Amino acid sequence: MGIRVGIVGAGKMGVSHFAIANALPDxxxxxxxxxxxxxVSVLKKYTGVQTFTGYQEMIDEARLDAVIVATPTSTxxxxxxxxxxxxxxxxxxxxxxxxxxESRALSDFAIQRRRVxxxxxxxxxxxxxxxxxxxxxxGVLGKILNVHGTAFGQxxxxxxxxxxxxxxxxxxxxxxxxxxxxxxLLNFLVGPPIRVQRANLRSIFSRDVEDAVxxxxxxxxxxxxxxxxxxxxxxxxxxxxxxxxxxxxGKLIVDRQELxxxxxxxxxxxxxxxGWNTRYITALQKPxxxxxxxxxxSAQLEAFTEAIRTGNMAHENSFASAYETDxxxxxxxxxxxxxx
Amino acid sequence: xxxxxxxxxxxxxxxxxxxxxxxxxxxxxxxFKDTSAIIEVLDQAYDMGIRTFMCTTHDRIGxxxxxxxxxxxxxxxxxxxxxxxxxxxxxxxxSQVGMLETIQRFAAGGVMSTLFRGAVGTLTRDVxxxxxxxxxxxxxxxxxxxxxxxxxxNVVTDLLLGLKLYPVFWEFHxxxxxxxxxxxxxxxxNLPLLLDALAQAGVENPIVCANINKIGFRMSGGVDxxxxxxxxxxxxxxxxxxxxSGALSPRDAIEWACGLEGLQSIVFGASSLGNIRQTQELIxxxxxx
Numbered sequence: 001m002g003i004r005v006g007i008v009g010a011g012k013m014g015v016s017h018f019a020i021a022n023a024l025p026d027x028x029x030x031x032x033x034x035x036x037x038x039x040v041s042v043l044k045k046y047t048g049v050q051t052f053t054g055y056q057e058m059i060d061e062a063r064l065d066a067v068i069v070a071t072p073t074s075t076x077x078x079x080x081x082x083x084x085x086x087x088x089x090x091x092x093x094x095x096x097x098x099x100x101x102e103s104r105a106l107s108d109f110a111i112q113r114r115r116v117x118x119x120x121x122x123x124x125x126x127x128x129x130x131x132x133x134x135x136x137x138x139g140v141l142g143k144i145l146n147v148h149g150t151a152f153g154q155x156x157x158x159x160x161x162x163x164x165x166x167x168x169x170x171x172x173x174x175x176x177x178x179x180x181x182x183x184x185l186l187n188f189l190v191g192p193p194i195r196v197q198r199a200n201l202r203s204i205f206s207r208d209v210e211d212a213v214x215x216x217x218x219x220x221x222x223x224x225x226x227x228x229x230x231x232x233x234x235x236x237x238x239x240x241x242x243x244x245x246x247x248x249x250g251k252l253i254v255d256r257q258e259l260x261x262x263x264x265x266x267x268x269x270x271x272x273x274x275g276w277n278t279r280y281i282t283a284l285q286k287p288x289x290x291x292x293x294x295x296x297x298s299a300q301l302e303a304f305t306e307a308i309r310t311g312n313m314a315h316e317n318s319f320a321s322a323y324e325t326d327x328x329x330x331x332x333x334x335x336x337x338x339x340x
Numbered sequence: 341x342x343x344x345x346x347x348x349x350x351x352x353x354x355x356x357x358x359x360x361x362x363x364x365x366x367x368x369x370x371x372f373k374d375t376s377a378i379i380e381v382l383d384q385a386y387d388m389g390i391r392t393f394m395c396t397t398h399d400r401i402g403x404x405x406x407x408x409x410x411x412x413x414x415x416x417x418x419x420x421x422x423x424x425x426x427x428x429x430x431x432x433x434x435s436q437v438g439m440l441e442t443i444q445r446f447a448a449g450g451v452m453s454t455l456f457r458g459a460v461g462t463l464t465r466d467v468x469x470x471x472x473x474x475x476x477x478x479x480x481x482x483x484x485x486x487x488x489x490x491x492x493x494n495v496v497t498d499l500l501l502g503l504k505l506y507p508v509f510w511e512f513h514x515x516x517x518x519x520x521x522x523x524x525x526x527x528x529x530n531l532p533l534l535l536d537a538l539a540q541a542g543v544e545n546p547i548v549c550a551n552i553n554k555i556g557f558r559m560s561g562g563v564d565x566x567x568x569x570x571x572x573x574x575x576x577x578x579x580x581x582x583x584x585s586g587a588l589s590p591r592d593a594i595e596w597a598c599g600l601e602g603l604q605s606i607v608f609g610a611s612s613l614g615n616i617r618q619t620q621e622l623i624x625x626x627x628x629x
Contacts, residue, residue, distance in 0.1 A: 019502025042467055046505050237356050238428055255362050282557045282587035291529035291560045292498050
């Protein structure tokens with residue numbers, strides 16, 4: 001018997017997860033819920049899955065092994081908790097919640113119930129970023145001195161509409177929706193900062209939320225970091241995320257497509273040489289069984305179902321690691337309120 | 341049945357799509373900022389005998405179409421294979437204004453009132469009607485031009501594939517035939533799965549376009565599965581990303597692809613006369629003129 005998956009929220013991410021999960025071996029999406037009657041009725045008619053307008057009803061009735069939660073962030077906590085109480089494995093879209101305390105509680109609860117608990121920070125499944133992490137961990141760059149993480153793109157380049165992404169209370173805004181990706185990626189590469197020294201949240205087009213976020217981080221052992229994100233930047237065709245890491249022995253520049261590493265002197269690490277090294281995604285990305293919009297989206301769900309099958313609780317992107325990201329987001333919010 | 345040339349010209353290079361380098365993508369966007377720069381390259385390819393342009397229904401494609409319409413005699417053998425939709429346009433809109441408003445924004449004519457009036461009948465027909473309105477909106481800019489094959493972009497093909505909405509493949513095939521006297525094409529990153537789905541949907545001898553390259557880049561199911569199905573399945577297959585976005589040397593990449601039994605065509609993009617000529621000569625060297 002395969003893994004029976006239910007989808008909570010049939011928006012852009014929910015439908016994307018639906019298609020990917022449904023194409024995984026021994027996995028089937030058997031139920032979907034969404035508050036929109038129109039979308040639910042279309043899905044019922046065409047896909048033949050059971051549909052619901054509320055998640056409780058779906059979880060109570062659809063005999064699920066796992067749920068994928070892709071609703072506005074403000075609803076994640078209640079929904080994930082409800083599923084975990086019924087011993088259902090949970091994948092939640094990023095960020096985990098709007099409050100570090102809630103994220104922590106969910107993480108503890110998932111561990112207590114021994115259920116797989118994963119968050120959709122998909123950058124961790126991109127080959128170039130994984131290779132960058134491997135180099136940092138192996139000490140190839142020496143002592144880390146400075147990190148610089150950026151994300152730019154054109155999500156909001158006009159006056160905002162009326163979706164949840166334009167509403168702070170529901171978890172909209174560049175910080176939670178966009179910058180969280182970079183914060184999580186920096187955590188993945190070098191670990192979380194110990195302090196946020198300064199932060200600036202700026203609205204450009206939006207009324208209720210920020211469109212750009214910058215922050216200065218302090219890390220252990222005197223390393224520093226800078227975060228810059230702007231989702232109202234139409235000079236970028238699509239979301240473009242990049243990280244630069246300076247170390248005492250070299251530096252690396254990495255984005256979704258390529259990894260450039262400069263080593264001050266030979267480090268004797270595999271075939272990385274002194275001077276510039278370039279590695280491309282074509283060589284670094286592991287293939288996936290079904291491709292929809294980037295290997296990372298498939299790879300994260302492959303990892304999720306694999307963890308369910310093997311009972312491995314030490315998987316990537318756990319609630320505990322997403323809690324660290326939510327904690328940094330919260331520090332940024334607090335630093336932004338400090339006038340000075 | 342549409343004739344498909346062996347060599348087709350693609351458009352990623354014009355619109356800042358590069359799977360290996362953001363910097364290269366940006367340079368290309370700059371270089372092709374003016375549509376005249378795109379037309380110059382298209383002219384070079386056309387004058388070398390490459391007549392078919394496989395193009396995304398990007399907003400700027402309209403300007404290229406206007407130019408072709410204004411110089412009909414010059415481009416009388418020019419063939420378009422429109423590939424729809426330009427997904428970022430819709431995805432950004434869904435993030436901004438939500439799904440229903442996006443539909444309203446892009447469909448030609450008052451589709452929402454049609455949807456909710458209930459005049460169209462069953463829900464099935466409503467959604468097909470909606471899809472067809474979106475196709476019409478995308479096809480508007482190609483009016484009066486030769487579009488014998490109309491492709492569904494991989495993000496939509498593969499979404500339908502994952503959702504197992506196979507009947508939609510048939511409806512797309514049916515509608516573009518009826519409305520535009522064109523054949524349907526399907527771009528995918530999952531060719532083995534897609535061929536099974538199209539067979540189930542009743543689309544025979546389909547036109548398909550997939551990444552096909554020596555290193556297996558974005559070939560879900562693996563290189564061996566692709567090689568087998570090209571040889572054994574009845575389909576008209578077009579290889580894209582033969583160079584794996586530049587990860588392979590052109591000669592090596594093209595000799596490998598041209599050696600695949602059952603491969604019908606290769607689509608490639610290039611920004612310079614030299615690269616177009618080199619690629620064309622390599623393909624001619626393997627397949628003949």
